[in-house]
Amino acid sequence: MAFRADYIITGVGQKWPTDLLLKSLCDPELPEAEWWRRMSYLQNASWQTKDPELSEALDKIKEERKGSRFPVQEVASPQNLPAPSPIEQQRELNYFAPANSLKRLLKGSWFAEVRSKDDYGEEWTDKFIDALMQSEHRDQIALEWGKEDKPLQIKGHIVGLLKDAGVLKGSYDKIAEIISLTQNPRTFSKYMGAGKKQPFADWVKCYVSPQER
Numbered sequence: 001m002a003f004r005a006d007y008i009i010t011g012v013g014q015k016w017p018t019d020l021l022l023k024s025l026c027d028p029e030l031p032e033a034e035w036w037r038r039m040s041y042l043q044n045a046s047w048q049t050k051d052p053e054l055s056e057a058l059d060k061i062k063e064e065r066k067g068s069r070f071p072v073q074e075v076a077s078p079q080n081l082p083a084p085s086p087i088e089q090q091r092e093l094n095y096f097a098p099a100n101s102l103k104r105l106l107k108g109s110w111f112a113e114v115r116s117k118d119d120y121g122e123e124w125t126d127k128f129i130d131a132l133m134q135s136e137h138r139d140q141i142a143l144e145w146g147k148e149d150k151p152l153q154i155k156g157h158i159v160g161l162l163k164d165a166g167v168l169k170g171s172y173d174k175i176a177e178i179i180s181l182t183q184n185p186r187t188f189s190k191y192m193g194a195g196k197k198q199p200f201a202d203w204v205k206c207y208v209s210p211q212e213r
Helices: 018-024 032-049 052-066 096-106 109-114 122-132 138-145 150-164 172-179 185-197 201-212
Strands: 007-011 014-017
Touching: 007 018, 007 032, 014 018, 018 032, 018 052, 018 138, 032 052, 096 122, 096 138, 096 150, 109 172, 122 201, 138 150, 150 172, 150 185, 150 201, 172 185, 185 201
Parallel strands: none
Antiparallel strands: 007 014
């Protein structure tokens, strides 16, 4: 569903795609204060853009969580809601964490052992991750990274896609065994294989392909 506001500003230097922020409200584990804070940003956007589809979507989400829709007189705004606690603030999109962790992963000694050619050094991998985390997929990656067990899966997806694109050589199982991030390498190998199903799979392929020509 397309909304009139493509992005929602949630703080200094922080913005979410509207559909992702809306989807985050369906997380039953989202703390109450944070749920209302995000809801307020979306409500404010629906009022400013006069978007009936966004307003209807917010009504449905509130009805599912609270059992009732918004009455006309009910007003929620960022100014009249309690500030999130430090723990709740940590749930905000964090682009640095995935970028830093992925860079360190690709700087491991294992990478030189399985890369297809010397051109794929630390400078290349750093630029690759920087470009990925500046792409249209950055919000989704950051959002998923904040969930339990997701960082390891994302690492597997990235490594698997680099193997699929020809940056790395060897089978999924062999590469997973060399990296040795999990007690059972087969687990990481499965994450690698699932990389091709991720929304950023084509982006990785298109980024690498000029390097292959």
